[in-house]
Amino acid sequence: MLFNSIDFVVFLPIVFFFYWLLREKLKLQNILIVIASYLFYGWWDWRFLTLIAFSTALDYRIGLQLSKTDNPRNRKLLLWCSIVINLGFLGFFKYYNFFLDNFVTAFSFLGNPINGQSLNIILPVGISFYTFQTLSYTIDVYKRKLTPTNDFVAFAAFVSFFPQLVAGPIERATHLLPQFYSQRQLEYRQAVNGLRQILWGFFKKLVIADNCAKYANEIFDMSNQYGGTTLLLGAIFFAFQIYGDFSGYSDIAIGTARLFGFKLMQNFAFPYFSRDMAEFWRRWHISLSTWFRDYVYIPLGGSRVNKRFAIRNTFIIFIVSGFWHGANWTFIAWGLLNALYFLPLLLSGNNRKNLNPVADKRILPSVKELFQIILTFALTSLAWVFFRAENIQHASDYLTHLFGGLYLKQNLVDTYVLIFYKAGYLIVLLMVFIILEWLGRNSKFAIEHLLIRQNRFVRWTFYYCIIIVIAFYMPTTESPFIYFQF
Structure with a gap:
């Protein structure tokens, strides 16, 4: 459902009315948000609801399992289970044909032509956004920054919250999820x-x-x-x-x-x-930039390493950010160019000026x-x-x-x-x-x-x-x- 559509103009007041009609009943409000969000998302293609439902159930369950074990090996196994499955779905729907086409091209260039069957894959709307949102929950629970929830409805509402479901902001579980636990008030x-x-x-x-x-x-x-x-x-x-x-x-x-x-x-x-370009990236698509900073850049060492590794980390973060945007070499080139823009600021120490x-x-x-x-x-x-x-x-x-x-x-x-x-x-x-x-x-x-x-x-x-x-x-x-x- 598009924000700039007649459907949304009708949808929003109806949901708003029933939501505040239930203002003293938190659980029912959260259930209504889940129903409204699934309706909002399924308006494009109801088949994609199975993906978001599966991702929600998976990370909810993994969060609970993480709370039951202190064994480092088991905890890491659970974390990687979430990462691999979520990114696996994202990779299949978004990048399967890209990798296949480039694989075939590479072998043909080397004189060993092979045949590859592309698939007619429809990219689920918003999959890049809600995948990163659910991953933030699992990673933060793993790092013990967040207590896993026992409220499946609240978690489902967090993952599928319709205003920001398909194009962000990519909310952290530490910020948005607790808001589903407390009573909301309609403030004028x-x-x-x-x-x-x-x-x-x-x-x-x-x-x-x-x-x-x-x-x-x-x-x-x-x-x-x-x-x-x-x-x-x-x-x-x-x-x-x-x-x-x-x-x-x-x-x-x-x-x-x-x-x-x-x-x-x-x-x-x-x-x-x-x-400067460093300031630009602190101000553009902040939810994605900070996500990559906290879950990729800083774990790699960020800029608090020697210059060689700082340069490596910069190129990784920008190229990955470019590739996140789409399965096309143009996005990788866009990320690479922005890394080159950023590099002089990093080397001169002016990236936080x-x-x-x-x-x-x-x-x-x-x-x-x-x-x-x-x-x-x-x-x-x-x-x-x-x-x-x-x-x-x-x-x-x-x-x-x-x-x-x-x-x-x-x-x-x-x-x-x-x-x-x-x-x-x-x-x-x-x-x-x-x-x-x-x-x-x-x-x-x-x-x-x-x-x-x-x-x-x-x-x-x-x-x-x-x-x-x-x-x-x-x-x-x-x-x-x-x-x-x-």
Whole structure:
């Protein structure tokens, strides 16, 4: 079920009504969340419910078994049982054909052609997200950071919680699971703040992301017909598309969770205002970045090892992160490129230099900060070309044409037409969007505190303006969120 669908518009109020009707009955509330979440997830394909149900039962049982033994060997065996089975399902559905195709290609290249039968595998929506969420539970129980639960309903609700089930944030069991044990209260301010965040999420998705997608798709799909400046615009449009799309989903998910009395972690912290790539990765897809940091990077030794191993750990974490996004060499190249971006900061010891918000307690950034922001955004946008491209060859051709044809006369004419006649309205929308994001950069989301001290008329006028813009610029057909494919 898509957030930006009529189905969800009907689904959410019904679940909300019955959920708070049971406000004094915690167990029934949790049961309702499980039922609603399975309905929400099964709306795409009910067959995938068996996977999430199996993963839930498996890790619930392993958690209980871990609590019954202190034998290091048995505990490690249980942990690896969870890791292998969960990642095995993820690997089969997501990477089987990728590995098979590359295996066949490698043998053919060496002069030993073999036949391999690809399977028509449908990737279950959200499997990468809920797999990591259940693994966080097992790993934390194994490390004795978390007491395993005896409440199967609460655990099932934690795994399948519908607001963040299919595209995050990837919640830790230590943060979200305990919230299913305690009575929730419908707090007016929290609910209003949730609705405000949902509104901003829809603006990001329907106005920014979907309108950027229209031009980004056209430019990327016909990149051989455009010059460098237009291709540069295409990369910028995609950068805003993926940010608006993914952070928009996170805003809707977090805001929806607030309506039910839950607090989810912040997943994006205005990453395009970062002054270096290390700061960018502290602000982009925070739930995934911190997951890899805590469960992969730090166990490998992190940066608290000699330079050689620190470099190794950096490349591992970025390449694994890239591969997590999809079974394509473009994602590995994207991860590798980001590792190269990060490396100078690591070697110079500047990877934790910019920890405070940019222009903290100031209205405008300094000239130096502005230059750093533009440079970081430019590097990020170039990396996004690999993320968006169909394959390595497409990305290579795109970048070659981008840098090779920036100043051709016909190219400048094409770009002028695009900016002033086709996408002029979008340029204006992006400028307004950037201003609003800048004004709210110290909040959890851009409009959380914007105009909060103004009178009700001013605030509601602003909110209605956003609603009108959404209604005017939203696409006529439902468009899925980008991260559903991951």
